[in-house]
Amino acid sequence: MSDTSHDTPHLPGPSLWPIGFAIGVACLLLGLVISWIVAAIGAVLAITFGFLWARDVTRSVRDDVPEIEPEARAVADAPSDDTADTTPASLPTYSRTRFLEASTIGLGAAIGAIVTVPALGFMVLPSFTNLEEGKADLGPIDNFPEGTFVIASYLASPTAGEVSRRTAFVRNNGLAEGDKPSFTILYSRCVHLGCPVQPNGPIDEAAKKEVNGVELRPVLAQSFGCPCHGGLYDAEGNRQAGPPVRSMDRYTFSIKDGRLVLGELYAVGNVSGTGANAKISRYPWSTPGTHVDGVEAWLYPIVPSQVTG
Ligand code: FES
Known part of the structure; x- marks a missing residue:
């Protein structure tokens, strides 16, 4: 110093x-x-x-x-030594x-x-x-009778436990385009503010199955209702009444070795037609309360993000 x-x-x-x-x-x-x-x-x-x-x-x-000038000293009596280093050290x-x-x-x-x-x-x-969340194996497609909704409850992340339990409403639509299995898979979270949507119809508890942590319960549902603010959706997930801002979210799916595997969630603007013949306005998944189409999507372009659970 x-x-x-x-x-x-x-x-x-x-x-x-x-x-x-x-x-x-x-x-x-x-x-x-x-x-x-x-x-x-x-x-x-x-x-x-x-x-x-x-x-x-x-x-x-x-x-x-700055550099300090080396201290100068008289070395009058210092012995003469040509080999000595007389250069003063310059330290910062x-x-x-x-x-x-x-x-x-x-x-x-x-x-x-x-x-x-x-x-x-x-x-x-x-x-x-949590990248693997949503890739749930719901079991053999035989567990899903054609034309009937089944309430499928599963763990999105088995290591996280019950906190990751999710519910989807799965309907087997039979075959589309001749030979492709078709399923309508609706996510149970309300697209207004995220409350759990309930199927409007009796649940066949006697036919309940539980396989590998997946619980399956057939239900005779022609519509879905949200108990929080009265949101109502039809059997294709279209908004019918109440404050929800779009149709119910859906899952992509794949069939692997005869088993139904859930894929990504996506948002839906509107569904025309039914079952295997439905025409779906598909959008990237977004949070409840987010408009994905129409004028509102331009008026409210930014919304808070959140996890899909
Ligand atoms: S959260 Fe479903 S209607 Fe409000």
């Missing part, structure tokens, strides 16, 4: 980088709520402006290191002000990382660890 008696006050010049950094962080946090694209843009802005800001702040420390030194400045920035960054990284991990990691 050097003598600081001649230090001049260190006043960093005005910079726009902190403002850009703040905008990037705000964008990142907003993106975590509404969209991964916005979050990615925010992360890029925050990292870029943060780097520029840090470079600006530390420039004086990096570039303007820092003033106390700069040392404290760099320490404060470094300590602040370390504390910020300690606080932020675990919180970000808890927010972001579940999105990558």
Whole structure:
């Protein structure tokens, strides 16, 4: 450390980088709520402006290191030695002000990382660890009698346990286009605010089956109702009454070795026709309360995201 008696006050010049950094962080946090694209843009802005800001702040420390003249000493009686290295050492030194400045920035960054990284991990990691959710094997297709809805209750993530239990209404439509099995598979979550939709019709409890954690109960349902705010859907999942903003969400499916396997969830604007002949307006899955078509989809383009469970 050097003598600081001649230090001049260190006043960093005005910079726009902190403002850009703040905008990037705000964008990142907003993106975590509404969209991964916005979050990615925010992360890029925050990292870029943060780097520029840090470079600006530390420039004086990096570039303007004063050197102290080596101490001059008379060596009158020193023995003459041609091999001795008489070049004085030139060591970089820092003033106390700069040392404290760099320490404060470094300590602040370390504390910020300690606080932020675990919180970000808890927010972001579940999105990558629950990728298999929804790929449920509902068992042999023989368990689904043609023309009848079956309430299928399954664990979307067996390792997570009962908290991941989901319900789908599955109807075997017979064969489509000659030889392709057709199923209508509606997700039970209401597309108004997410309450569990119930089938309007008697459940045949005597015919209940449970295989590999999947519970199957046939039901004579011609419509579906939501108990929360009176939402009503027809047998194709079209909204009939109440506040739901679109038709019931559906699952894609595949048949593997004679077994019905659920695929991705997707949102539905409208369904015309029925069963295997239905024409479905399909959209990427979106949260309950989100309009996927019509004028409303333009008026309310951004909605909070949430997990599909
Ligand atoms: S949550 Fe279903 S009608 Fe409101």
